[in-house]
Amino acid sequence: MNNSFLRISIWVYLAIFFAYLLGPLVIMSITAFNSSGFPRMSPWECLTFQWFGELFQDQRILNGIKNSLIIGAGTVVLSVAMGLAGALMLTQIWPRLRATYYTVIIAPILIPGVVLGISTLVFWDRINRMLGLGADSFLSNGIFLTVIGQSTFIASYCMLVLVARLQRYDMALTEAALDLGATHAQAFRKILLPFMRPAIASAAVLAFLASFENYNTTTFTFGEYPTLTIELAQKVRYGITPAISALAFIIVALTVFFALLNEAKLKRQELVAAARKNATVEELAGKIKLPSFFSGNMAAVLLVVFAVATITVVGTATAYNPGQCIADVKEQKRLEADQRIQELRKQREEQRKKREAEEAEQGDAQSAPKPSNNSGFGNVFAPNSLGDEETSEPETPPASNDGFGGAFDPNALQKDQ
């Protein structure tokens, strides 16, 4: 009893946790397909793909992507190189210096990104002035400053990734190569680099992603080259549209795709290794029957499902035209607005009736002269009263006064557009 209670509470907790973690992304992705002009899930209006089209016509976003790619490439090269050098240095530095050195190269991870951005900006500005260069020199160029600023801390991440693999490296291999007559550069290129390649690849991916999504440092250094993240921040701060949701959806889809692809590949390697281990001698000698890509590989199956879903969505998007639905929703909204106006008007008239009646009673009692006509119906039937009301209430949109709220007015639709 106690055990099952614990089990249930664990699953409830996991559900809440992952809802907090993934829910926002799911909801944001869904808003990309709602035709409402403000990104929201409810009320759901129409399924639409127009925001994707809008996204790809946005010059600032496209320019931001271009700058991000350039800066990302620069950061990857610089920070992987520095990270590798830093890791090599860490394995062979003088032991007494080791702790200090480690603190220095790990510190950028903990220093707030804002501080790194400011210090980069201030420092290179000073160098620039010391060299007597103008404001448009290479050293004050936004791309250069951003690459430098981001590499300061991204190199630390790369170093951590690389040093983990470097610790498993057998120095005797390099020594053997040197004994056999290789130069140091050859030993590095032919022995150490191939061994480090997987770690270098993951460090490069990590560096690129970190550079691509960095905001805090870049916001001080970008100069005239805003990256995608900077552009997004500007857009989100000053008016949000579902086009941002569309971009987010694309990024989420790409991330999920590559995560699944990676997982499927890893799983396959594992399965192959297991099959090799369990294979009998004859099987190994003859034809070894390796498991197919999909058997027992959950991630691969998901990957295919995901790819099919994407293709379906894109296929629908090219054929689908939400125009009719959007027009319907527009009409619906207009009807609702009209109805609300009618209700408001009715309410106000009732109030007025009541007030007039009260005033009339008071007026009778005090026999004071009143400017209004004291007919029993108040002003309801006075021909000008409605028109007066409309001019005195600017927040009420003008509408024709027939009982259908202008729904059948042939000009109404054209007016709306």
Place this chain on the structure above:
Amino acid sequence: MPHFLKEFFNRNGTGMGLGILGLVLFWTIGLIILPQLSMLDFSFRPNLPPPEIGGPKDVYTLENYKYLVFGPEGGSQDYNTVDLRVFFRTLLAAVCVTIFNLILCYPIAYYLGQSKGSHIRIFAIMLIIPYWINEILRAFALRIIFGETGVLNTLFVGLGIWDMPFDFIRNDIALYAGLGYAYILLMIFPMYNVIESLDKNQIEAARDLGAPWWRIHWRVVIPYAKPGISSGCTMVFMLSAGALAAPQILGGPSSLWFTQLIYQQFNDNNDWPQGAAYAIVLLVTCILFVLAMMRLFKVNMGDIGK
């Protein structure tokens, strides 16, 4: 040439050795140490137009730091209450976010670290995916949820629990949720790494000896996981105190984050030395706070980052 340098070049060859040494020196001195020192120096200087820099007026001054504490000279108040309040509120909120994250993430780190099976890998992927989505977009997603016509308000008003939409953004709930959301992974990973290496026999021994589940955690798991917990807390605290994107997007109109003040000094007021001084204050306070906490909970610096 010192002995260790000679050995270094012997081992790596002259060309390779120079390359490694050059890159490391460029990184440590050119990118880490000198810029920080330069910013420190800059923060003690008055804000001058470019032609006057290096002139007779360019002397060291404490003016920028005084401004943070006492406000503008001849101001109406004794202390710069606006900026100081923002500063302390930022620190306090960062502490709250850290504690919230710790409570939220400890159970999942324990669960992931102690259970086996293929679903753990799927969970790990689900944890990592949000982390690769742009920081801005994550904040944007929370804004869709917490907005006045957002998902939560529509849901609660629709269910009749509230009659008026609740303003999450003005009450800073969106901001705290966003900051916590942004750094979940940084809290889970160090804890997971440590808890994974905990011998299950220890837990079973405690259980056999009759300890209830909370005491097992209190006396066995948490002391063992202390290095991981302190790394996670340090990272989350430093990053949320230094966050800029989430406060800009999710913060209420009346509440500022200290980094936003720094940003304003740089971009709106064009007062770089003042901004640098604020940045130094933030950096030094955060480091001192973390060191004090580590002393309080008896954690060694060397344990962090393991």
